[in-house]
Amino acid sequence: MTEKKTTNIILFSGDYDKAMAAYIIANGAAAYDHEVTIFHTFWGLNALRKDEHIPVKKGFMEKMFGKMMPRGSDKMGLSSMNFAGFGPKMIKGVMKKHNVMPLPQLIEMAQEQDIKLVACTMTMDLLGLQKEELLDNIEYAGVAAYLADAEDGNVNLFI
Amino acid sequence: MTEKKTTNIILFSGDYDKAMAAYIIANGAAAYDHEVTIFHTFWGLNALRKDEHIPVKKGFMEKMFGKMMPRGSDKMGLSSMNFAGFGPKMIKGVMKKHNVMPLPQLIEMAQEQDIKLVACTMTMDLLGLQKEELLDNIEYAGVAAYLADAEDGNVNLFI
Amino acid sequence: MTEKKTTNIILFSGDYDKAMAAYIIANGAAAYDHEVTIFHTFWGLNALRKDEHIPVKKGFMEKMFGKMMPRGSDKMGLSSMNFAGFGPKMIKGVMKKHNVMPLPQLIEMAQEQDIKLVACTMTMDLLGLQKEELLDNIEYAGVAAYLADAEDGNVNLFI
Numbered sequence: 001m002t003e004k005k006t007t008n009i010i011l012f013s014g015d016y017d018k019a020m021a022a023y024i025i026a027n028g029a030a031a032y033d034h035e036v037t038i039f040h041t042f043w044g045l046n047a048l049r050k051d052e053h054i055p056v057k058k059g060f061m062e063k064m065f066g067k068m069m070p071r072g073s074d075k076m077g078l079s080s081m082n083f084a085g086f087g088p089k090m091i092k093g094v095m096k097k098h099n100v101m102p103l104p105q106l107i108e109m110a111q112e113q114d115i116k117l118v119a120c121t122m123t124m125d126l127l128g129l130q131k132e133e134l135l136d137n138i139e140y141a142g143v144a145a146y147l148a149d150a151e152d153g154n155v156n157l158f159i
Numbered sequence: 160m161t162e163k164k165t166t167n168i169i170l171f172s173g174d175y176d177k178a179m180a181a182y183i184i185a186n187g188a189a190a191y192d193h194e195v196t197i198f199h200t201f202w203g204l205n206a207l208r209k210d211e212h213i214p215v216k217k218g219f220m221e222k223m224f225g226k227m228m229p230r231g232s233d234k235m236g237l238s239s240m241n242f243a244g245f246g247p248k249m250i251k252g253v254m255k256k257h258n259v260m261p262l263p264q265l266i267e268m269a270q271e272q273d274i275k276l277v278a279c280t281m282t283m284d285l286l287g288l289q290k291e292e293l294l295d296n297i298e299y300a301g302v303a304a305y306l307a308d309a310e311d312g313n314v315n316l317f318i
Numbered sequence: 319m320t321e322k323k324t325t326n327i328i329l330f331s332g333d334y335d336k337a338m339a340a341y342i343i344a345n346g347a348a349a350y351d352h353e354v355t356i357f358h359t360f361w362g363l364n365a366l367r368k369d370e371h372i373p374v375k376k377g378f379m380e381k382m383f384g385k386m387m388p389r390g391s392d393k394m395g396l397s398s399m400n401f402a403g404f405g406p407k408m409i410k411g412v413m414k415k416h417n418v419m420p421l422p423q424l425i426e427m428a429q430e431q432d433i434k435l436v437a438c439t440m441t442m443d444l445l446g447l448q449k450e451e452l453l454d455n456i457e458y459a460g461v462a463a464y465l466a467d468a469e470d471g472n473v474n475l476f477i
Contacts (some may be wrong), residue, residue: 021330078325094380095444154471155469
């Protein structure tokens, strides 16, 4: 019996370009028959937010974080050359021209390929994000679950 | 004879949130009986700085770096939404509310769990940091020592 | 037959200090007889740009990216304390004083040690970078080639 190889990515960053890199590697690894997990923590959770407003009860701080953070992957900024939102427009322009899949589609593709998308419950609490606000069909876990996957992983990355 | 699994983290970043992620993973791995090393390089060295002023002789450049960099983990900023220091206050507020350990305690816990905290000697030279300014009971090493640990590591991360 | 250990670094960042860390680890690993690959993607491609202006035909967006991004490793900024270009001057000053190799020499050394420098073709398209603009003697590949190397790698890092 040969075990499947695994790829385990921690997506910490809330930048559009870094999340793209994470999802491109993840989709590639799934195509190579790896078992793939993306563990979303801190600002990386924003890639899992639904783009509509979801009415949920929150404390004051949590409401502020919710308002200031991008609602969904399409609204995330760039890690470099963001230029107050002009950079993402430029990147999306050249992506379209070169037929590169935009981030929301990369995430859809990951779900279709059975990549395990995990939201870190501890940082959901910190940033005041609730399950209703995140995409459907994802999992919820903590650092213990990440380590259980990663300790036998082939490709482990922190992005 | 089964060997212990190992986790080897390079902490390059001087951001409060990234250092938190590093120390939460490290403490988790130690609880799972991994041998854990955090190799602090560049801005990550600031997590090891003592919070008081330590009088040491320095060149002009080294003095400037010393003044501009945060003195200790509690004074570090956020990688995202820092808002000139307001972001860290918000995060620390919600951390307290949700009983999440602040960074200085996470570092103490790491030392209690015998996690090896290493300061990169080459970047200490560059940033003009001296042993007297860093926490007690840490180790000093270079990239060769990191590689010797990491080449047989289970979870290797660059944060 | 014992196989060589391998180190596989994704250099995503276009920051001088992060690229330095990547190349110092890579050169160290090569000295330890690892097979080493640095896969340059997104802003990390700038480390491979030649420093002179290379006349090539480009679309409008690609021309803008080309103008705004640093031309070559020596012109890259810092991830922290950049201070509009003053930070890199300071760092280079202390590097000289402490005999630390500047980034362009670290890259030369990597080529002399037969480290495989790869440019990600997909992000070259996005940023409008053409082969003529990048260093000689590098390779061109995509995420599939990265994964083929990394899935059996010893030290895999995303920088």
